[in-house]
Amino acid sequence: SKPSKRLPLPPGSLGIPIVGQSLIFLRQLKANTADKWFEERAKKYGPISKLSLFGKPTVFIHGQAANKFVFTSDSSTISNQQVASVRAILGERNITELSGEDHKRVRDALVSFLKPECLKQYIEKMDAEVRRHIDMHWEGHQKVTVRQMSPIYNRGLQATTRIRNIVIDLMREKRVELEQKGASISHQDLITCLLSIGQKNNKEGMFEDEIVHNVVTIMIAGHDTSSVLLTFIIRLLANDPTICASVVQEQEKIAKSKASGEWLTWEDLAKMKYTWKVALETLRIVPPVFGGFRKAMKDIEYGGYLIPKRWQIFWVKSMTHMDGDIFQDPSKYDPMRFENQASIPPYCFIPFGAGPRICPGYEFARIETLVTIHYLVTRFTWKLYCTDNGFSRDPTAIPAQGLPIQIVPKKILQK
């Protein structure tokens, strides 16, 4: 039933016109105090409050029920909405802008490449890429800056046009190759995979502009997230000798079981159980995507208040990830919380989101993270080369000074 217009609006203030609370919010992100700011808002106003962000009236909702509402409501109730600056970079046909049937069609196409059965064939490629990167950027160096500062927005926007043109050229090449060689090469790479599905009656496959926008989206969604995770695992391993020793022990055992130069396999990754728990705990404490925005498609009643049509809905992860009732002693780094993942209540640990928009790159991220950590810890030891252990969000997390570390190569393992 339609919620009554007489329902009150949520508590809080929309702030000064246009600017609202955007500047305060951006400042809090930069200083890495946003989580505290969210908590204070929650204490002051309760489970739902209004504010104004990036020129739009917004409701901030949080907690397990709010997460469930955000992730499971159908697209006629709330739909996805990126802020305009993100949309300009990703393109208007990128998956995160689509809803309903369009979203499902494009998502099915992307998942046909990102599903585990398909990714198993890429472990070798990822393994080779990680070793190439280490040989080029770590081997022979004494100092490495793990995560460079992100480029400024305008430069990013200019680069988008260049990258789109490269993807268009690649797409033409791959189309010719596909016509010549046929379906046997359909899974050799993402673009060929998307082209090979074809465009049939709007029910399957993707249009050319959709392929371009979504290949760029995958590059950004895949890179700016996994790189944050890896950076913070590298920082943790430098800061916590006990956790580091357990990761090294697990990985050296796997390295010793392999012939020299042999690729890692799917079975090897399955043995990296402790390392993946460390990754999950890192994702809980420093989620690369700290939250997101949705849009109310109609008037909605929520917790006794009205969320008016077209208002922005804002959700953040820290409110459940750092809730002491859900994760005991939440500031403590304890990978063993993930020993029994089933005991974590649903919609509370959400680094990859949940529901129909849950991150389709989960398995890809798991493989590249485990492969990278394997080669790093079996080939090097490192310590932080910076005085400040803090970080800021821009909007993904960047450690102070880009996390410079001092590295020492290990002796090749004796088999």
Ligand code: HEM
């Ligand atoms: C540690 C790594 C990663 C994290 C933490 C992460 C996190 C997320 C989150 C939270 C969402 C959902 C946002 C929402 O519901 O609004 C998402 C969506 C998405 N992610 Fe990831 N991601 C990661 C890696 C990747 C990788 C490696 C890829 C691709 C290779 C990828 C591709 C995508 C795509 C295409 C979407 C949009 C899905 C949709 O709208 O249906 N992600 N990711």
